[in-house]
Amino acid sequence: MDAKKLNTILDKYRREPSALLAILQDIQDEENYLPKDTIRQVAGELGVPLARIYALSTFFSSFSLEPRGKHICTVCMGTACHVRGAPRLVEHIEREFDVPAGQTTPDMQLTLETVNCVGACALGPLVILDGEYHGNMNPAKLDRVFRPLKKKE
Amino acid sequence: MTARVQTAADLEAYRKKVQAKGDSQRKTISVCAGTGCCAFGAMKLAAAFEQALSERKLQDQIQLRLTGCHGFCERGPLVVFHPEGLLYQRVKPDDVSEILDETIAKGVIIERLLYQDAQGQTYQKEDEVPFYKNQMRVLLAHNGLIDPTSIDDYIAVGGYRPLARVLNEMKPEEVCTTIKKSGLRGRGGGGFPAGVKWESCRAAPSQDGIRYIICNADEGDPGAFMDRSLMEGNPHSVIEGMIIGAWAIAHPGRPEGYVYIRHEYPLAVERLGIALQQARDMGFLGKNILGSGLGFDITINRGGGAFVCGESTALMTSIEGFVGEPRAKHIHTVESGLYDKPTNLNNVETWANVPLIIERGVEWYTSIGTGDVSDNPWGGSKGTKIFALVGKVNNTGLVEVPMGATLRHIIYDIGGGIPGGKKFKAVQTGGPSGGCLPESLLDLPVDFDKLTEVGSMMGSGGMIVMDESTCMVDLARYFINFLADESCGKCVTCREGLRQLGIIVKRICAGEGREEDIQLLSDLSQTVAEASLCALGNTAPNPLLSTLKYFREEYEEHVKEKKCRAKVCKALITFTVIEENCTGCLLCKKKCPSQAISGEKKKVHSIDQGKCIQCGVCNDVCKFNAIRVE
Numbered sequence: 001m002d003a004k005k006l007n008t009i010l011d012k013y014r015r016e017p018s019a020l021l022a023i024l025q026d027i028q029d030e031e032n033y034l035p036k037d038t039i040r041q042v043a044g045e046l047g048v049p050l051a052r053i054y055a056l057s058t059f060f061s062s063f064s065l066e067p068r069g070k071h072i073c074t075v076c077m078g079t080a081c082h083v084r085g086a087p088r089l090v091e092h093i094e095r096e097f098d099v100p101a102g103q104t105t106p107d108m109q110l111t112l113e114t115v116n117c118v119g120a121c122a123l124g125p126l127v128i129l130d131g132e133y134h135g136n137m138n139p140a141k142l143d144r145v146f147r148p149l150k151k152k153e
Numbered sequence: 154m155t156a157r158v159q160t161a162a163d164l165e166a167y168r169k170k171v172q173a174k175g176d177s178q179r180k181t182i183s184v185c186a187g188t189g190c191c192a193f194g195a196m197k198l199a200a201a202f203e204q205a206l207s208e209r210k211l212q213d214q215i216q217l218r219l220t221g222c223h224g225f226c227e228r229g230p231l232v233v234f235h236p237e238g239l240l241y242q243r244v245k246p247d248d249v250s251e252i253l254d255e256t257i258a259k260g261v262i263i264e265r266l267l268y269q270d271a272q273g274q275t276y277q278k279e280d281e282v283p284f285y286k287n288q289m290r291v292l293l294a295h296n297g298l299i300d301p302t303s304i305d306d307y308i309a310v311g312g313y314r315p316l317a318r319v320l321n322e323m324k325p326e327e328v329c330t331t332i333k334k335s336g337l338r339g340r341g342g343g344g345f346p347a348g349v350k351w352e353s354c355r356a357a358p359s360q361d362g363i364r365y366i367i368c369n370a371d372e373g374d375p376g377a378f379m380d381r382s383l384m385e386g387n388p389h390s391v392i393e394g395m396i397i398g399a400w401a402i403a404h405p406g407r408p409e410g411y412v413y414i415r416h417e418y419p420l421a422v423e424r425l426g427i428a429l430q431q432a433r434d435m436g437f438l439g440k441n442i443l444g445s446g447l448g449f450d451i452t453i454n455r456g457g458g459a460f461v462c463g464e465s466t467a468l469m470t471s472i473e474g475f476v477g478e479p480r481a482k483h484i485h486t487v488e489s490g491l492y493d494k495p496t497n498l499n500n501v502e503t504w505a506n507v508p509l510i511i512e513r514g515v516e517w518y519t520s521i522g523t524g525d526v527s528d529n530p531w532g533g534s535k536g537t538k539i540f541a542l543v544g545k546v547n548n549t550g551l552v553e554v555p556m557g558a559t560l561r562h563i564i565y566d567i568g569g570g571i572p573g574g575k576k577f578k579a580v581q582t583g584g585p586s587g588g589c590l591p592e593s594l595l596d597l598p599v600d601f602d603k604l605t606e607v608g609s610m611m612g613s614g615g616m617i618v619m620d621e622s623t624c625m626v627d628l629a630r631y632f633i634n635f636l637a638d639e640s641c642g643k644c645v646t647c648r649e650g651l652r653q654l655g656i657i658v659k660r661i662c663a664g665e666g667r668e669e670d671i672q673l674l675s676d677l678s679q680t681v682a683e684a685s686l687c688a689l690g691n692t693a694p695n696p697l698l699s700t701l702k703y704f705r706e707e708y709e710e711h712v713k714e715k716k717c718r719a720k721v722c723k724a725l726i727t728f729t730v731i732e733e734n735c736t737g738c739l740l741c742k743k744k745c746p747s748q749a750i751s752g753e754k755k756k757v758h759s760i761d762q763g764k765c766i767q768c769g770v771c772n773d774v775c776k777f778n779a780i781r782v783e
Contacts, residue, residue, distance in 0.1 A: 018474040021457055025416065052475070059476045059641070060457025062416050078375035079581060079617045080543035082631050088769060095746055095768075116460065116635065118417055119378030121543035122189045122226030122550060133192035140744060140773045 078117030157436035187222025221386015328401035336526030336535035341500030346530035362406030374584025377615030394504030410451035534600035583612030586692035588699025647690030734779035
């Protein structure tokens with residue numbers, strides 16, 4: 001992340017260590033992940049140990065220390081989605097794209113993530129691809145959702 | 154932007170003004186813009202209405218309003234026409250022209266857009282639909298009426314009047330007493346009497362006068378989304394509750410407010426942010442609120458996706474910028490919480506109850522619900538509770554009922570029962586800390602104490618219905634894995650105990666369970682519950698213990714007979730072709746990801762059990778019901 005952008009974020013929170021979580025969220029919003037150099041700079045600027053930032057970024061599931069793919073697929077694993085078959089969706093995507101949940105395909109096209117619940121239970125089981133919700137899914141319907149991605153490959 | 158409102162009289166004058174403005178545009182089309190309806194395409198629908206209205210030059214006569222969640226998510230996108238109260242469901246952008254030309258212009262009802270129940274009866278009015286008719290909507294009353302991004306809408310329906318009354322007519326202590334007498338108990342799950350907490354926080358010493366007022370909006374229970382809908386649909390009601398709390402708990406000190414909200418709820422963050430700015434601009438937040446001398450403001454903190462941060466002490470640690478680990482509560486947070494100052498934390502729904510209690514009085518509030526709270530705030534459960542009714546139920550959505558309504562009333566009268574003619578098996582309440590209740594408990598009145606008695610809990614209000622195709626062992630495995638994943642790792646019993654429980658349940662699901670496993674599960678559960686520090690660990694075994702208690706035979710079947718009656722556990726099921734139904738269409742063969750199906754066109758197919766991975770795709774795609782799962 002370039003220094004100017006980072007400074008804007010740090011200044012927004014008056015460089016207070018208590019705002020670390022918010023600062024990391026803003027960085028991730030910009031960069032899609034937390035780049036190593038950037039969190040080193042944050043540690044230096046705020047005067048907090050790098051270990052503390054590492055602890056935060058591994059404790060909270062919304063952070064990624066690795067770059068994420070061009071497309072992000074999130075499968076809701078809430079209870080309502082679970083009883084309607086969400087685990088089968090994850091397995092299907094894992095198989096189709098040969099990528100384990102929580103990771104990115106080697107060509108950086110797709111990151112597969114799971115989330116505990118997005119609260120859109122009426123649509124369960126639910127898959128979110130690049131911010132767009134696809135409800136009442138099953139493995140066969142998933143292929144249609146992913147067709148545009150498959151074509152590009 | 155509007156000028157600051159300085160006094161209660163200013164507010165009433167302003168209210169008259171906005172109400173008069175509303176009257177001139179009586180006809181309104183309300184489009185639900187909750188997360189559920191948005192996912193079904195409500196924003197595209199709203200854009201289509203806007204365009205069609207302007208094409209017909211109707212935008213001055215008919216108001217288009219994007220509202221918060223109406224609750225009936227199953228049938229989204231929802232559109233309600235006011236003042237008639239006509240409800241159209243599953244409306245698509247293509248329907249818009251017809252709606253304007255027929256319904257709006259000529260008053261002709263479009264039958265296909267009406268709600269039709271399982272028996273085939275159609276309903277025109279929103280309040281006649283059984284889903285709504287059987288509810289008691291007081292917290293959600295305005296969700297479908299007001300635009301959550303308009304403070305004027307909130308003021309027009311009486312908003313901030315309770316605040317003005319409190320600041321002008323009531324001493325802080327009186328407000329605490331009122332809340333205590335109302336019997337309001339914490340809606341986040343604990344059920345602690347809010348008024349008692351407020352009084353303790355007020356009484357706790359603070360040298361510099363700082364007291365923190367926190368709203369817990371880290372709604373982490375999977376399957377619960379009532380807090381999100383309140384924040385998205387009526388954010389000012391939560392803010393108003395917090396300002397009243399600040400007066401009651403901290404005036405004349407220095408109250409400071411925080412809302413800790415899940416980052417998975419971007420729309421709620423956005424709407425709450427807009428509402429806070431409006432409240433600041435109007436003078437409901439900031440210095441000398443309504444001339445009372447109260448100074449108070451609220452900051453939004455976004456969570457980072459950790460379930461444990463819904464626990465009060467973990468949440469406070471997280472606001473301070475650290476990893477959200479809970480701490481022991483031998484010193485209560487009301488005395489020493491955030492930054493070691495007296496801190497009062499309540500859940501979103503609890504805060505939203507506060508203005509209602511002030512407006513309509515203790516007598517009204519205590520007339521709803523169970524028990525008697527006249528001299529003991531623990532003596533009952535008062536007011537209404539919003540439940541997220543989800544899973545295998547016909548009418549998925551948000552349901553508000555008086556405390557003490559029975560599970561049967563909620564699931565059958567409001568929820569419309571189980572879809573597809575399947576049989577009810579269980580209902581799970583209280584999220585990962587709660588339990589699964591069987592059919593024999595369907596007539597249980599739902600309140601804080603009754604649910605705890607039978608081994609579950611209220612939690613934040615998720616209610617997940619399950620039918621015969623849900624495996625209770627698999628469900629227990631799901632919750633144990635969820636909690637093992639979300640355990641912060643501080644206590645050994647929670648961190649390692651849950652991991653071991655997970656290994657055992659996984660073994661049972663894989664058909665490798667041992668006879669002694671069932672006993673081992675209950676012994677280990679007890680240790681996890683007793684020796685963990687916070688509520689996450691204390692209640693973690695509940696889903697497991699309740700399924701062991703009410704559905705023990707399913708565990709035994711898995712262990713002894715290697716059978717999963719719900720046909721969920723992969724290691725215990727096989728897929729075969731029903732020869733007489735198979736038409737040889739080749740579809741399953743084409744879709745099978747493991748090339749386990751062989752067969753030619755118009756000839757019966759067969760599945761190679763050695764290659765089959767039990768993914769179930771063949772069963773999903775087969776149009777002739779020719780796949781047998783057993």
